[in-house]
Amino acid sequence: MQMKTGVEQSVYAMLLLTFLPERAVLSGEFISQQLGASPTYFQKLLRKLVQADLLYSVPGVKGGFRLRRPAEEIQIFDVYQAIEGKQTLYASSGVFEDLMGIQEQEIGLLSNLMTEAEDAWQSTLKRESIGSIRQGHRCLLSTRTFRTASHVNQRSDDGTLIKRKRLLLWY
Numbered sequence: 001m002q003m004k005t006g007v008e009q010s011v012y013a014m015l016l017l018t019f020l021p022e023r024a025v026l027s028g029e030f031i032s033q034q035l036g037a038s039p040t041y042f043q044k045l046l047r048k049l050v051q052a053d054l055l056y057s058v059p060g061v062k063g064g065f066r067l068r069r070p071a072e073e074i075q076i077f078d079v080y081q082a083i084e085g086k087q088t089l090y091a092s093s094g095v096f097e098d099l100m101g102i103q104e105q106e107i108g109l110l111s112n113l114m115t116e117a118e119d120a121w122q123s124t125l126k127r128e129s130i131g132s133i134r135q136g137h138r139c140l141l142s143t144r145t146f147r148t149a150s151h152v153n154q155r156s157d158d159g160t161l162i163k164r165k166r167l168l169l170w171y
Contacts, residue, residue: 006045006083009035011076013046014054014130018071025064045083052082072131077122079130089121090114 013031020026032042046065049055056068067074090111 003080004084006041007080009037009042010045010049010079010083011130011133013042013065014049014067014071014074014079015134017055017065017067018130018134020066023066025058025066027064031065048082049079052078054078054082067130070131071134072129074130075126076128076130076133077125080125088115089118 012035016031016034017026028043028046029039031046032039035042037045046055046057050057050065053068054074055065057063057065
């Protein structure tokens with residue numbers, strides 16, 4: 001199994017968004033620049049995160065993205081599923097059953113092992129959240145060199161621009 005880089009980039013994008021003041025947004029272009037990702041590809045990732053109800057999208061020139069829920073409520077598994085989809089990691093091709101001439105599909109020698117491994121992997125990803133990653137690495141994040149970003153737009157619930165701020169981000 002090899003996870004797409006989009007999952008990693010999405011987790012880090014959401015981690016960036018945890019530093020925003022309430023109701024502030026960051027543009028997709030700015031986030032993709034910070035992560036060194038293609039803006040076109042990154043917009044597709046952000047769209048998936050919005051569709052999965054993990055991010056809130058504010059349209060317009062001064063729009064952007066912010067977390068839809070508190071970071072502690074967004075599991076890493078939620079991000080994985082938003083980007084990779086909900087398919088299982090292993091599907092038996094039936095080669096063993098064909099080789100042995102077995103008609104019953106219930107044997108699944110390797111399927112049982114793979115299901116157990118996938119359950120353990122999912123359990124680990126469900127145990128951690130965007131908030132727990134931020135909390136667990138707070139010392140690391142607070143000792144980084146900071147630089148200012150372009151303006152961050154803070155909006156009310158109806159989308160009205162409240163104020164523009166400058167945000168400090170690490171590099």
